[in-house]
Amino acid sequence: MDDAKSTRRCYGAEDVARNRLLFPDPSQERERLRLSQACNLPFSRGSRRAARLRFFGCPPFRFFLLVFSFLDDHPRRWMSNESDLQDAVGSVRASNYISIAVFVWGLYDHIICIDEEVAWYTSVRLNKSKIAYLVNRYTFLTAFSVRVATALRLGPDYDSVCRPVTIFLLFSNILLHTIANIAMVLRVRALFEHHRTIKRTLYTSVVLYILLSVTVVVVTWRHGIRAFPGLLPILPGCFAIPPKSYWAAFVVDFMFDAFIFSLTTLGICAWRSRLGFQSPSRAMPLTTHLLNAGIGYFAVITASLAFAVVVSFTSWTRVLAPTGFTVAVSSLASSRMLLALHKKLEDRPQPAIDIPSIELTAAVSTRFQAAPQRGSDEPRRTVDATVEDRNRVLESRMDDEVPAVAHTLTQYSWESHYAHLRPSSRTEMELESR
Known part of the structure; x- marks a missing residue:
């Protein structure tokens, strides 16, 4: 017995x-x-x-684990029989394949845009937007290089490889999402340069987003890092188990993106209504492009986050969760949006005009600071102009004009109160003053 x-x-x-x-x-x-x-x-x-x-x-x-210990939810147990074990093996392999495909996608995007990146680096001094772009681009390449290297390694040790790599990838995901959102915050901040309350709200929202993201990841993933199956030494990569509340991080990202997109739309529409342009796409090409790019970016991010939330309630979450798919979409979309904005400035139809400054000036002041030609002793003069005059200047080509104080598009520098135009002759300046 x-x-x-x-x-x-x-x-x-x-x-x-x-x-x-x-x-x-x-x-x-x-x-x-x-x-x-x-x-x-x-x-x-x-x-x-x-x-x-x-x-x-x-x-x-x-500290986070102790404070939020009351949110403990026991990890799901999928391995109840041999078929579940086979499904898990298939999930790990599919996840590794998707991770490699996402890395190749990001590397290809980086290669085809390298000439635009070099042109941007050499034409504009170092600023906040360029730093955000560099951190975003190369953190993505580093994180997904580590992800692919781990996926290709046979039977990695848990303590020395899987656990530290998983922690690194989780917090690199937070960094990538944060940098992509900071790039959007810089755009919104320029639209509300003279609104202290909105700027403080933006700064506070970024801090809250970082704290919430770290807290949610730590709380939800503390039971998601598990030992690699030692009974299957031929299986490559590490096995990360997505927790039940895996979708919570996506909700935080969506709320922040929706808030930033709403402010962007509100700011651009406010500028348009105050300017009174009949043809915004011609008179305000950069702000129009910024609005269109923001709509496209928000649509892509919303679709990817919604897809991830739906998948998190199915068995496919074992495949999608370790791949970093939503992070890749957010990072690459943000990078392409910044490059597109810079290219829009380089290819603008009025190369002699600092369009961002003029767009701001038309809404803030009705006076231009007109500078004399080079080598002339004539002092700088203040020139009055109506909205109609400004529309006429913006819609006409001024090929003989000398570019004024050039604000970089990456900062979207609408910080000055006046645009600086350099008329090619005294007659043109007098005509504009009328």
Whole structure:
């Protein structure tokens, strides 16, 4: 009788070793380890160390885990039989393939845009938008290089490879989303340059977004980093288990993006109504392009986040979650939008006019600061102009004009109160003053 009980007990331990140790429950791991050792079941070194794991080992995140411990939800147990194990193996392989495809997509986008990037670097001094672009672009390449390198490695060790890599990828995702959103905040800040309340609201929203993102990731993923299946040493890559509340991070991203997009639309529409242009696409080409690009960006981000939320409630979440698909979409869309705005400035139809400054000037002041020609002793004069005069100037080509103080598009510098035009002759300046 005792032998029969022992046999049944060891059969149960073998099932634990094959399946449940892939998703260990901290409250039962010691008993599982002791039982399996008593039955002489093989355990990998990574599984032994995983049995002693309770929290993230990174000290800065222990605080979040303790404060939000009441939100604990036990990890899902998918491994109940052999078919579930086979499904998990297929999910890991599919996830690795998608990760490689996303990395190739990002690398291809970087290669085809390298000439535009070099032109941007050499034509504009270092500024906030350029720093955001560089961090966004090369953090993406670094993070997905690590992701692909891990996916191609056979049987990586849990403590030395899988766990630190997973933590790095999670927080690189936060960084990429944050940088993409900061690039949008810079655009909105320029639209509301003289509204202190809105600017302070923007800064506060960025800080809250970062804190919420870190908190949500730490709380939801603390049970999502598990030991790699030592029973399947031929399987490449690491196995990250998406938690039940995996979709919460997407909701935070959507709320912030919707807030920024709403402010962008409000600011541009306010400028248009105050300017009174009958043909905004010609008179305000950059702001019109910014609005169109913002609509496209928000539509793409919303679609990708909605898709990820829907998938998080299905079994396909095991495939999509470790790939960083939504992060890649956000990062690449933000990079392309910044490059498109810079190219719009370079290809503008009125090369002699600093369009962003004039668009701001038309809404803020009815006076231009007209500078004399080079080499002339004539002092700078203030020139009055009506909205109709300004429309006529904007809609006409001024090929003989000398460019004025050039604000970079990347900052969308609408910070000055006056645009600076350099008429080619005194007669033109007098005509404009009428």
